[in-house]
Amino acid sequence: xxxxxxxxxxxxxxxxxxxxxxxxxxxxxxxxxxxxxxxxxxxxxxxxxxxxxxxxxxxxxxxxxxxxxxxxxxxxxxxxxxxxxxxxxxxxxxxxxxxxxxxxxxxxxxxxxxxxxxxxxxxxxxxxxxxxxxxxxxxxxxxxxxxxxxxxxxxxxxxxxxxxxxxxxxxxxxxxxxxxxxxxxxxxxxxxxxxxxxxxxxxxxxxxxxxxxxxxxxxxxxxxxxxxxxxxxxxxx
Numbered sequence: 001x002x003x004x005x006x007x008x009x010x011x012x013x014x015x016x017x018x019x020x021x022x023x024x025x026x027x028x029x030x031x032x033x034x035x036x037x038x039x040x041x042x043x044x045x046x047x048x049x050x051x052x053x054x055x056x057x058x059x060x061x062x063x064x065x066x067x068x069x070x071x072x073x074x075x076x077x078x079x080x081x082x083x084x085x086x087x088x089x090x091x092x093x094x095x096x097x098x099x100x101x102x103x104x105x106x107x108x109x110x111x112x113x114x115x116x117x118x119x120x121x122x123x124x125x126x127x128x129x130x131x132x133x134x135x136x137x138x139x140x141x142x143x144x145x146x147x148x149x150x151x152x153x154x155x156x157x158x159x160x161x162x163x164x165x166x167x168x169x170x171x172x173x174x175x176x177x178x179x180x181x182x183x184x185x186x187x188x189x190x191x192x193x194x195x196x197x198x199x200x201x202x203x204x205x206x207x208x209x210x211x212x213x214x215x216x217x218x219x220x221x222x223x224x225x226x227x228x229x230x231x232x233x234x235x236x237x
Contacts, residue, residue, distance in 0.1 A: 005033050076201065080209045097201060100211035137182050140174055146226050157221035158198055166222060181226060194224045 012025045041059045044067055079093045080086050081100075087093050147167050156162040166173065183189040201214035208214075 002033060002036055005029050005036070074200075074202070076203075076214075078209065079211065082210070086209075097199075097211055097214075101199065101216060138178060138185060140178060143174070143178060143181065143226060144170065150222075150225075155200075155219050157219045157224070158196055159193060159221050159223075161222055163222055177223070177226075180223060184224075184227060190224075194221055197221075 009026060009029050012022055012029070015022065017025075044059050044063055076093055078086060078088050079096050081096050087096055147163065147170070150163045152163060154162060166177065180191075184191075184194070197218040197220045200217045200219060201211070202217055204213050204215055206213055
């Protein structure tokens with residue numbers, strides 16, 4: 001977008017339009033570039049660790065280098081597949097991980113009888129007195145308790161909304177959030193977006209250059225993670 005805006009500025013400067021009109025066009029495109037830079041700075045400061053910034057501090061070269069170093073530390077620049085072929089192009093690296101994860105976690109046939117035997121062998125840890133509570137509609141207090149006990153500054157899911165968004169805007173979104181969670185629990189109406197996560201592959205300490213040397217972590221949406229948190233609150237109380 002920034003490159004496109006600069007191209008528009010260069011085109012305007014080379015055009016034969018009147019100077020007054022050219023000035024307005026340049027001013028408009030310049031304002032859009034400034035807005036892009038401002039949003040980039042805000043994002044940069046959100047990614048900076050709390051100990052490396054002060055309240056109200058503007059981004060500096062230190063923050064830029066810190067962020068770049070952090071990104072480079074988790075960037076996968078090379079991967080070796082099961083045949084020993086090394087890939088360095090981002091698309092090939094992604095395809096290698098997709099193929100690996102698809103094969104590793106593909107569906108398997110399950111014997112229904114074995115499931116019944118396993119259920120009978122598992123000891124009951126939740127008293128039956130909580131059964132009705134667990135199947136009853138989720139309340140505001142349960143959601144708020146789950147929000148307050150959740151971990152802060154965690155990577156969000158595919159919607160980009162972290163726990164802090166819900167705590168800061170609780171009074172505005174609480175009715176919609178409760179309605180969504182109850183639809184998911186009572187009517188099994190789970191939105192498609194909640195069924196997807198972002199898969200991040202973190203390197204293990206063994207230095208293995210194949211996909212086996214990475215630990216896949218799935219980043220789920222905060223709304224989806226609220227469901228077990230509210231049930232846990234009911235059980236604990």
